[in-house]
Amino acid sequence: MSLQTWASWLDPINIVFAMLILAMFLAFLRLAKGPSLPDRVVAFDLMTVTAAGILAIDTIAIGHSVFLDAAIVLALISFLATVAFARYLERSSRDE
Amino acid sequence: MNELVGDVLMIVGASFVLLASVGILRMPDLFTRMQTATKAATLGITCILLAVAFLMQDWSVGLRATLAIMFFLLTAPVAAHMIGRAAYFVGVPLWSGTITDELRGHYDMRTHRLSAGPLDARPSATAKPSEN
Numbered sequence: 001m002s003l004q005t006w007a008s009w010l011d012p013i014n015i016v017f018a019m020l021i022l023a024m025f026l027a028f029l030r031l032a033k034g035p036s037l038p039d040r041v042v043a044f045d046l047m048t049v050t051a052a053g054i055l056a057i058d059t060i061a062i063g064h065s066v067f068l069d070a071a072i073v074l075a076l077i078s079f080l081a082t083v084a085f086a087r088y089l090e091r092s093s094r095d096e
Numbered sequence: 097m098n099e100l101v102g103d104v105l106m107i108v109g110a111s112f113v114l115l116a117s118v119g120i121l122r123m124p125d126l127f128t129r130m131q132t133a134t135k136a137a138t139l140g141i142t143c144i145l146l147a148v149a150f151l152m153q154d155w156s157v158g159l160r161a162t163l164a165i166m167f168f169l170l171t172a173p174v175a176a177h178m179i180g181r182a183a184y185f186v187g188v189p190l191w192s193g194t195i196t197d198e199l200r201g202h203y204d205m206r207t208h209r210l211s212a213g214p215l216d217a218r219p220s221a222t223a224k225p226s227e228n
Contacts, residue, residue: 003147006181006213012103012106013106015107015110015122016106016107016109016110019107019110019113020110020113020114021103021109022114023110023116023117024117025141026114026117026118026120026121027120029121029122030117030120030129036126036183036186037186038101038126038130038179038182038183039129039188041179042126042129042130042133042179043120043133044121045115045133045175046117046133046137047198049113049137049138049140049141049168049172050113050117051138051142052141052164053109053110053113053140053141053144055160056141056145056147056148056164057106057110057144057148058142059148059157060102060106060148060151060152061153062146063152065154065156065157065160068148068161068164069137069160071145072160072163072164072167073146073163075168076167079171079174079175081148082115082178082179083173083174083175083178085182086175086178086181086182087178087182089179089182089183089186089187089197090178090182090186090208092184093182093185093187094185094206094208
């Protein structure tokens with residue numbers, strides 16, 4: 001592998017992709033490990049934020065704006081899911 | 097110039113998201129995990145979307161990126177507050193090194209209402225001395 005191909009791997013977009021995928025993996029470890037349900041909900045929320053970041057970087061990588069709309073919709077769905085989980089948790093603790 | 101600013105913002109934002117996930121893995125407690133995840137991830141996604149707006153050079157993309165930034169800034173604290181409140185009611189244990197818990201005794205665990213004074217100083221909900 002010549003020097004030029006190594007330099008093309010060090011493009012900022014590739015570095016950012018690698019960092020975001022690593023972030024998603026670490027958040028997934030907490031999602032798998034988390035001792036309580038709120039831990040898992042917080043880890044899942046962080047995973048959706050990371051996925052929205054990956055979609056935003058995809059927008060730069062392919063040069064078209066379709067992925068940005070997907071990122072906005074993903075943010076909306078993640079907020080609704082978190083609020084629904086919080087309502088469910090609070091109601092289940094009230095009924096005890 | 098625009099390209100340089102966009103690249104720097106992109107890398108800074110990804111670093112913040114990576115720090116948030118390291119924090120969510122390493123912090124000892126749900127509430128410390130939640131504060132590192134919410135704050136750092138919000139700042140990181142804001143930087144990444146600003147980088148998109150800088151690099152794409154398009155009015156519609158910039159408008160949508162700004163909209164997404166405002167949406168994240170509005171919804172992330174609300175979601176974190178609701179999860180933290182629910183976790184406090186469920187009884188998620190605090191870290192063993194926690195020094196103070198300012199909420200202890202201020203929540204009525206049955207009706208989920210917050211009061212300023214200590215809990216036993218208020219008239220209890222079952223006695224209702226004034227309504228008889």
